[in-house]
Amino acid sequence: MNYDIELEFFLKIMKKSDIQTIIFSLDDNIDEIDLGLRKLLNIKQNLLDIFKSFLKHYNQNKIYYVTDNFFFTYQIFPIKNNKYILIGPYLSFMPSIGQIWELSQEHNLNSSIIYDLEKYYSYFYIISDNSPFHSIIQTLYECIWNENLNVEKININWEIYKDIFIEHEENKK
Numbered sequence: 001m002n003y004d005i006e007l008e009f010f011l012k013i014m015k016k017s018d019i020q021t022i023i024f025s026l027d028d029n030i031d032e033i034d035l036g037l038r039k040l041l042n043i044k045q046n047l048l049d050i051f052k053s054f055l056k057h058y059n060q061n062k063i064y065y066v067t068d069n070f071f072f073t074y075q076i077f078p079i080k081n082n083k084y085i086l087i088g089p090y091l092s093f094m095p096s097i098g099q100i101w102e103l104s105q106e107h108n109l110n111s112s113i114i115y116d117l118e119k120y121y122s123y124f125y126i127i128s129d130n131s132p133f134h135s136i137i138q139t140l141y142e143c144i145w146n147e148n149l150n151v152e153k154i155n156i157n158w159e160i161y162k163d164i165f166i167e168h169e170e171n172k173k
Contacts, residue, residue, distance in 0.1 A: 006143045007079070013136065014087065019125060022086045023079070026052050034089055037070060037120065041109060051076060055084060063141055070103065071095045071121070075137055079144050087137065091126045 014021040024030055032039060033047050047068070054066070055076065063077040074088035095103070100117050104110075127133050142148065 003080075003140075003144045006140060010136070010140045017125075019090060020086075020088060023083055024048070024086060025083050026055065033074075033086065034068075034070070034072065037072075037089075040116075040120070041107065041113065043107060051086065063137065067092070069106070071099070072124075073127075077137075077141055089124065091121065091124045092128060094126055095121055 011021060020033070020035065022030060022033060028048075030048050033051075038045050038047065051066070051074070054064075055078075063075055065073055065075055067073045068089075071091060071093070072089035073092050074086055076084055076086050078084050097114070097118065100114050100121070101111075104114055104117065
């Protein structure tokens with residue numbers, strides 16, 4: 001089944017909604033998929049490499065909702081021709097000042113960055129778990145794959161993500 005029209009329609013919705021949507025392959029190199037947050041905080045992490053490692057080790061017939069340690073959520077799922085769609089970042093809730101403070105402590109950030117982080121978070125949509133937004137994404141997946149969807153929500157501890165993948169693979173055996 002050809003899904004080009006549905007994909008084009010979906011991408012237009014996302015663009016008009018101002019929600020980053022990236023189509024990529026495991027060979028692509030895309031900078032700043034977190035829209036520059038880690039660069040702003042001088043954190044040397046390549047988020048796309050983390051997602052690529054994740055996709056190599058997990059079941060790829062699902063949509064994954066991945067929440068990072070900065071409270072951002074991304075949705076990732078495969079499309080045809082060894083490509084993937086990455087949607088996000090977006091927030092499922094607005095972090096409190098206390099949570100932002102803890103985050104700054106966890107990453108040894110200067111306390112003056114808390115205001116900047118709070119301002120940064122204010123630019124993002126808050127998309128709750130029961131939002132129709134998720135139905136649109138799930139419908140696109142079902143159009144592409146012509147099958148019912150399995151959704152899996154996970155949180156990744158970015159510091160030990162490799163161990164999580166290895167443990168997951170060992171549990172599959």
